[in-house]
Every structure is written in structure tokens, then in C-alpha cells.
Amino acid sequence: MVDEIVNNPTANRPTTPEDRLREAIVTGRFQPSERLIEVDVARELGVGRSAVRTALARLEHEGLIEHERHRGARVRLVSAKEAVEILETRAVLEGVAARHAARNASPDDVARLQGILEGMRQRLDGGDLLGASDENAVLHGRILEISHHGTVTRLIATLKSQLKSQLVRFQYRTILLPGRSEHSFGEHASIVDAIAAGDAPAAEAAMRTHLSHVAEALRGEAAGGLSR
Amino acid sequence: MVDEIVNNPTANRPTTPEDRLREAIVTGRFQPSERLIEVDVARELGVGRSAVRTALARLEHEGLIEHERHRGARVRLVSAKEAVEILETRAVLEGVAARHAARNASPDDVARLQGILEGMRQRLDGGDLLGASDENAVLHGRILEISHHGTVTRLIATLKSQLKSQLVRFQYRTILLPGRSEHSFGEHASIVDAIAAGDAPAAEAAMRTHLSHVAEALRGEAAGGLSR
DNA sequence: TGCGCCACGATGGTTGACGAAATTGTCAAC
DNA sequence: GTTGACAATTTCGTCAACCATCGTGGCGCA
Numbered sequence: 001m002v003d004e005i006v007n008n009p010t011a012n013r014p015t016t017p018e019d020r021l022r023e024a025i026v027t028g029r030f031q032p033s034e035r036l037i038e039v040d041v042a043r044e045l046g047v048g049r050s051a052v053r054t055a056l057a058r059l060e061h062e063g064l065i066e067h068e069r070h071r072g073a074r075v076r077l078v079s080a081k082e083a084v085e086i087l088e089t090r091a092v093l094e095g096v097a098a099r100h101a102a103r104n105a106s107p108d109d110v111a112r113l114q115g116i117l118e119g120m121r122q123r124l125d126g127g128d129l130l131g132a133s134d135e136n137a138v139l140h141g142r143i144l145e146i147s148h149h150g151t152v153t154r155l156i157a158t159l160k161s162q163l164k165s166q167l168v169r170f171q172y173r174t175i176l177l178p179g180r181s182e183h184s185f186g187e188h189a190s191i192v193d194a195i196a197a198g199d200a201p202a203a204e205a206a207m208r209t210h211l212s213h214v215a216e217a218l219r220g221e222a223a224g225g226l227s228r
Numbered sequence: 229m230v231d232e233i234v235n236n237p238t239a240n241r242p243t244t245p246e247d248r249l250r251e252a253i254v255t256g257r258f259q260p261s262e263r264l265i266e267v268d269v270a271r272e273l274g275v276g277r278s279a280v281r282t283a284l285a286r287l288e289h290e291g292l293i294e295h296e297r298h299r300g301a302r303v304r305l306v307s308a309k310e311a312v313e314i315l316e317t318r319a320v321l322e323g324v325a326a327r328h329a330a331r332n333a334s335p336d337d338v339a340r341l342q343g344i345l346e347g348m349r350q351r352l353d354g355g356d357l358l359g360a361s362d363e364n365a366v367l368h369g370r371i372l373e374i375s376h377h378g379t380v381t382r383l384i385a386t387l388k389s390q391l392k393s394q395l396v397r398f399q400y401r402t403i404l405l406p407g408r409s410e411h412s413f414g415e416h417a418s419i420v421d422a423i424a425a426g427d428a429p430a431a432e433a434a435m436r437t438h439l440s441h442v443a444e445a446l447r448g449e450a451a452g453g454l455s456r
Numbered sequence: 457t458g459c460g461c462c463a464c465g466a467t468g469g470t471t472g473a474c475g476a477a478a479t480t481g482t483c484a485a486c
Numbered sequence: 487g488t489t490g491a492c493a494a495t496t497t498c499g500t501c502a503a504c505c506a507t508c509g510t511g512g513c514g515c516a
Contacts, residue, residue: 016468017468017469037496037497037498038497048469048470048471049470049471050281050468050469050470050471051469051470053278053282054282058288060286060289061286061288061289061290063382069244069477070498071477071478071479071498072478072497072498082378082379085377085380086379088324088379089321089324089383092320092324093317093321096317151310151316151317154291155383158289159379245500265465265466266466266467275500276499276500276502277501278499278500278501278502279499279500281468297468297508298466298468298507298509299466299509300467
């Protein structure tokens with residue numbers, strides 16, 4: 001019932017126009033600030049105008065595009081400042097999730113979290129930083145699930161998709177920064193520990209400090225990468 | 229440039245179909261869980277089906293309706309649990325806003341906040357509880373503006389609209405609860421004080437405790453009103 | 457009684473058309 | 487040369503009619 005939200009690789013074909021447009025934006029096929037003329041997009045994607053319209057409407061509220069009445073849509077440019085804003089917002093939201101996870105977690109949940117942590121440890125020891133980064137995402141996702149907080153889960157999902165469009169252009173793998181991986185592992189361990197102990201405030205605090213560090217690391221990188 | 233986002237009373241007529249549908253849902257013209265058949269809605273609103281389609285797409289990501297592919301849309305029912313979730317989420321988001329406001333506030337901003345506080349004081353002394361409740365909304369809105377945090381502002385706006393649809397059915401004027409108004413005023417004063425002092429952590433903490441009290445008051449009321 | 461097929465209801469999407477609004481371009485007057 | 491008004495163009499907003507697809511419930515058959 002609580003299915004993982006996995007990005008199915010090589011999955012079934014029937015992609016909706018919405019997915020295709022999102023894909024085109026996220027992969028940078030449409031440049032930021034570029035005007036999205038409905039008929040052009042329709043031709044580009046090989047679908048009708050109405051399909052593009054509904055897709056645009058959805059993508060607007062996902063924050064991928066801006067749209068003014070009678071003036072059309074354009075790809076939204078996420079500035080460095082805004083990227084930091086998003087990270088910061090995610091920090092407090094995931095903090096709430098961690099708090100609830102600490103209250104809800106069954107022994108089984110805790111075991112699974114510790115298992116993920118274990119996997120991170122092994123990959124780090126093996127020098128597989130990218131693999132560890134993936135485990136990272138899994139851990140955060142699992143905590144969200146355990147929290148059973150629909151509202152927070154939903155908001156984080158939209159924030160994620162907003163950053164994703166920029167992810168392609170600026171490599172946001174902070175875990176690749178020297179020294180960051182070990183530091184990050186320790187922070188994750190603290191979060192899991194707090195959840196295991198059922199200490200809700202500690203879990204929230206740990207999550208927030210963790211993500212504020214990520215944001216900080218990013219800010220440093222952004223100064224060189226995002227500014228222009 | 230930084231125009232107030234006021235709900236213009238008796239303003240210009242040209243309402244979009246989207247606005248009209250939102251209005252219809254929010255005012256309870258369509259019942260929760262009611263299926264929204266496109267053609268019926270179209271006839272009801274006196275517009276075409278395509279207009280309804282776009283409106284539905286937008287309203288979906290505002291959280292006012294649910295939508296499953298090939299299975300249509302229905303008005304989303306916000307349960308009591310979810311209402312609390314939303315309040316809780318708003319609490320941390322507005323906490324972030326307060327934190328930023330404390331960092332950004334110019335002397336002028338502080339003066340305006342204190343002016344609003346003064347207005348609340350006067351209305352409370354005059355026994356005008358509803359008026360004070362309005363000032364309350366103004367104060368929160370002003371803090372959001374001062375924060376200059378677009379992401380948080382946007383998220384709070386959507387959360388608000390989700391609750392608004394339930395607002396009509398359950399009177400969420402917690403300030404009307406006995407004793408709550410005075411308590412609330414003190415909390416607001418603390419928030420403004422922290423912002424005036426430029427004390428970011430204090431501002432965030434004050435906002436969070438304030439809103440957690442609101443949520444608590446609500447939970448008590450919800451037990452009698454929302455449960456069934 | 458129970459199972460499966462099929463028709464119907466509703467959505468997803470297409471095409472084509474038209475009015476409305478915004479932008480752009482032009483031209484004359486100052 | 488600059489400004490203002492007006493015309494032309496672009497693009498969106500909406501409608502209408504149409505077909506394909508998906509779900510679902512009922513009917514018939516076993």
C-alpha cells in the first residue's frame with residue numbers, strides 16, 4: 001500500500017503529455033526564461049494544444065513554469081537565492097517529518113532505518129560516494145513515510161521537483177565535497193538515533209542542523225556555480 | 229512594486245472560470261467528496277468543458293480537489309487530522325518567515341508592525357473580537373511580506389486555501405474562544421518584539437509557540453466539531 | 457449463484473474556429 | 487528626435503464537435 005516513490009527506469013511507455021513536458025523542462029530542453037508558446041510546444045512534443053494547456057497548468061503549480069494570464073508561460077528560473085530558500089524550507093519541513101517519525105516509528109521501522117544507515121557506511125568505506133548519496137535519498141524518503149504526514153510529504157515533493165530542474169545544470173551532489181561525506185554520515189546517524197529513542201524534539205533538531213549544513217555547503221558551491 | 233495582496237471587495241467583475249469554480253467549492257456549493265463531472269460543472273458555471281478542465285487542473289495542485297487519471301475529480305475532504313497537519317505545517321513555515329523578518333525588518337517595517345499591534349489592542353479594548361481577528365491576519369501577512377521569502381510565502385498561500393474550504397463549515401475563529409484573545413495578543417506582541425530586536429531565533433520560536441497554541445485550541449474545538 | 461463479456465459513462469486528447477487581450481509596429485504631429 | 491495614438495499581429499482563452507481509451511456496472515451465460 002505504501003509504495004515507494006521510485007523513478008522507474010526503463011518503465012512502461014505510455015508517457016502522458018504532462019510527463020513529457022516536465023521531462024523536457026527538467027532536462028533543459030527548454031531553457032529558463034524561455035517563452036513557451038502553446039502551439040510551438042505542441043508541435044515540439046507532437047501533441048495537441050489542449051494537452052499542452054493542461055500540462056502547463058499542472059506544471060505551473062509545481063513551480064516549474066510561471067504563467068500570466070493572456071501573457072503565456074515561461075520556464076521559471078530558480079535563482080541561487082531561491083535555491084537556498086527551497087533548501088531552507090525543506091529543512092524545517094523535514095524537521096517536522098523527523099519529529100513525527102520519532103513519535104510513530106515502530107521497532108521494525110527503526111530497524112529498517114538502521115539498515116539503510118548500515119548500507120551508507122559500507123558504501124562510504126568502499127569509496128562509493130554516489131551510491132552513498134542515493135542511500136541518503138532513500139533514508140530521507142523513508143523518514144517521510146514513517147512520519148505519515150501527508151501535508152509535509154506533499155510539500156516536500158513539490159519543492160524537490162522545483163530543484164530538480166536546476167539539478168541538471170548545477171551538480172548538487174554536496175556529498176562529493178571533500179570531508180562532507182563523513183560529516184553527513186554522522187548527522188544521519190544522529191537523526192536515526194533520535195528517532196530510535198523516540199525523542200521527537202531531538203529528531204527535529206538533528207534533521208534541521210543536518211540540512212542547514214547541506215544548505216551551507218551548497219551556498220559555498222553556489223557562489224561559484226550558480227551566480228551567473 | 230510590492231503591492232499589497234488585498235482581497236479587493238466589490239472589485240472588477242471579470243472573474244475567470246477558475247475563480248468561479250474555486251468560489252463554488254470554497255463556499256460549499258459543491259460538497260466534499262462529490263464527484264465533479266466535467267460536463268455538469270461546465271453547465272453549472274455556464275462555461276465550456278475545456279475551461280473547466282484547466283480550472284480543475286489548477287485547483288488540483290491547490291489541494292482543493294483530488295484527481296485520478298481516467299477516474300475524474302472530486303472535492304477533497306480535509307479531515308480533522310489533516311487540518312491539524314496543515315496548521316502544524318503553517319506553524320513551522322511562518323516560523324521561518326518570522327526568522328527572516330527579524331533579519332530584514334527596517335525601522336519602518338517595525339513601526340508598521342507595532343501599528344498593527346496597536347490596532348489590535350484598541351479593537352480588543354473595544355470588544356471588537358472579529359475586528360481583532362482581521363488585524364491578526366494582517367499582521368501575519370505583513371510579516372510574510374517583510375520576510376521576502378517567496379518560497380515560504382507561496383507554500384503558506386496554498387495551505388491557506390486548503391483550509392479555507394473547511395473554514396466555511398467549521399468556524400475557525402479561535403480568537404473567539406474565552407480568554408484566547410488576550411493570550412493571543414501577548415503572543416503576537418512577543419513576535420513583534422523579537423522582530424523589532426532583530427532576534428531571529430526568538431522570532432521563530434515565538435511564532436511557533438503562538439501557532440502551536442492556536443493549533444491546540446483548534447484541536448479542542450475540532451474534537452467537538454470536525455470529528456463527524 | 458458466480459463469472460466473464462460488453463455496452464455505457466466519463467475522461468483524455470484532437471482539431472478548428474473565434475473573440476479578447478497584449479505586444480509590436482507604424483505614422484503623424486510636435 | 488521624441489512622443490502619442492492607432493493599426494496590425496501575435497498569442498491566449500474559450501467553445502464546439504469528435505474520437506479513443508479507461509472503468510465500471512449490468513447482463514447474459516454457464
